[in-house]
Amino acid sequence: MEPLPSGLPEIVADNEDLARFLASSSQFNSRMVKPSAFLPEPKSRETSVFRHGREPVDALWHIGDEYAAQGRTIHGAAILTAQTVRSTALAVIAGEPPPRHAAIRNWPWIESDPELLKAQQKEIAIALAGTADFFKK
Amino acid sequence: MPEIIPITGDMEWLAPIRAMAGGSNAVSAEAQAVREMAANAVRFVEQSRALFGAKAEAIARLLSLANEYQAEQATLDLSSVALAERFLHALPDDFPLPEFSVEPDGVISLDWIESCHRLFSLSMNPSGRFAYAWLDGTDKGHGVARFDGRQVPRRILEGIAAIFKNGTATLRAA
Amino acid sequence: MAEAAFKLKNPPIVEAMLDIECDMPGRELAAVKLAADQSFLPQYPKFEVFYPNSRILGEAPQSAPQPVPAMPFQHDSPRFQYAQEDGKQLIQIQTGGYSFNRLAPYTTLDNYLQEIERTWKIFVRIAEPIEVRAVRLRFINRIPLPIPAEKLDLKDYLKIGPRLPDEVGLKFVSFFDQHTMVETDTGNLANIILATLPAEGNRLPLLFDIAAAHDARLEPTNWRGVSDGILSLRRLKNLIFRNTLTERCLKLFQ
Secondary structure, three states, X not given: OOOOOOOOOOOOOOOOEEEEEEOOHHHEOOOXXXXXXXXXXXXXXXEEEEOOXXXXXXXXXXXXXXXXXXXXXXXXXXXXXXXXXXXXXXXXXXXXXXXXXEEEEOOOOOOOOHHHHHHHHHHHHHHHHHHOEEEEO | OOOOOOOOOOOHHHHHHHHHHHOOOOOOHHHHHHHHHHHHHHHHHHOOHHHHHHHHHHHHHHHHHHHHHHHOOOOOOHHHHHHHHHHHHHOOOOOOOOEEEEOOOOOEEEEEEEEOOXXXXXXXXXXXXXXXXXXXXXXXXXXXXXXXXXXXXXXXXXXXXXXXXXXXXOOOOO | OOOOOOOOOOOOEEEEEEEEEEEOOOOOHHHHHHHHHHHHOOOOOEEEEEOHHHOOOOOOOOOOOOOOOOOOOOOOOOEEEEEOOOOOEEEEEEOOEEEEEEEOOOOOOHHHHHHHHXXXXXXXXXXXXXXXXXXXXXXXXXXXXXXXXXXXXHHHOEOOOOOOOOOOXXXXXXXXXXXXXXXXXXXXXXEEEEEEXXXXXXXXXXEEEEEEEEEEEEOOOOHHHHHHHHHHHHHHHHHHXXXXXXXXXXXXXX
């Protein structure tokens, strides 16, 4: 299979680190990232992550500032493995451009009861937040 | 003097005035006058730090977060912010206060975080039907509960209390 | 005085409002708009999405002496408001339930019950509420008390009301008096507000706001249960009204 433009393989391996960039200081506290940081965007129905771990740090923040910030300030990143995400029955699918971008998909989606939908998503987001490592910029 | 039936909660006597101040479906100019006077009465009481200190600070943090999102033109549901403020008013006075964040759809999330293994998260959905989820060690779950603008649903109070049950906070459910 | 006989020729009601609070299925309000428009617009052609704390109808009376600072984020969830052409009667629907508003001139609740029933049943059909949780009735009265040349004695008009610790040395400038009570036989709750507005010429407007609530767990299709709740609240409201105002005050409305 052809590698992606970033040079990464198309399939995201279980042991790959994923970085979820945090654009508000309210998305974390001194102990952990908050669940809201992992909830999916309502339009795309996915959570945007980048295939990068803690190191090298400069490269991590470059990706965040360049591709994830979208006009806001990056305050930090939550790092977790693709396997952790998949253990909650979600999917991790590579999606470039931008470079190293991937999407967490297959969130529960109930059109008829948006509040129950949010509750189900929150339970999953709590599980992700509980296992993610947080790094402040 | 008429008999008084005691109510629980130090600030619950303020609830009907808050209800008048917080809005109703009345549309007349006189209703607006009542609303403004009730809001003034509530505000006057809440200026007392002895009566209202910790909640006032929490509301200030909430509004600061909302201002941050507005300044950055990020997605924020103002109805959700108003609901969060009303919810804070309705919380029993010695209940732990939450942290705040904003979800991708602009809805305010209230999070009670004891540790990464024990937390309770509540979304201030503008419909008044609040989505919640919790993690308590290996126990976890989710649900929906309706907030009528005045009283916090018992299952939400119990869910929050369970997170802190081994903590040092003194809790008294409404 | 029997309920049926308690009618005033010129009731001081400026607004009467019925709220039926419901538990609704998880759905956006917009999903019922088309059906609501088709059902309500013919008789209530003036429509708008209304944020309750951001707009008033008509001229706002001067209220508290100090200006109220603008409060950000002080608006509730949106509601659809359908008003008659003259703006005096409204149907409002939102995710929390249904409201019927009648502005002055107001005659008697009996004259509006049929229309309330009709529009409530429409709401049940299009919004499909799961359960009725509470019925609330609110009457806002505006009583222009005549200010005599010597002094205005509230006891001439109010059987109950605010009092001062020293009725010789202290005089009221204004008041906002609020009581909440429970009717022990029925469990109905009531909230009374007595408040003054600034004087207008030789009249002192007194707002007498009575709100009563009846907690219920009813099938939305049970109109009999809903109307029983409404009538129970109306009885309580009338009791409060008659026992708060003196005969001299009631004569102002005959």
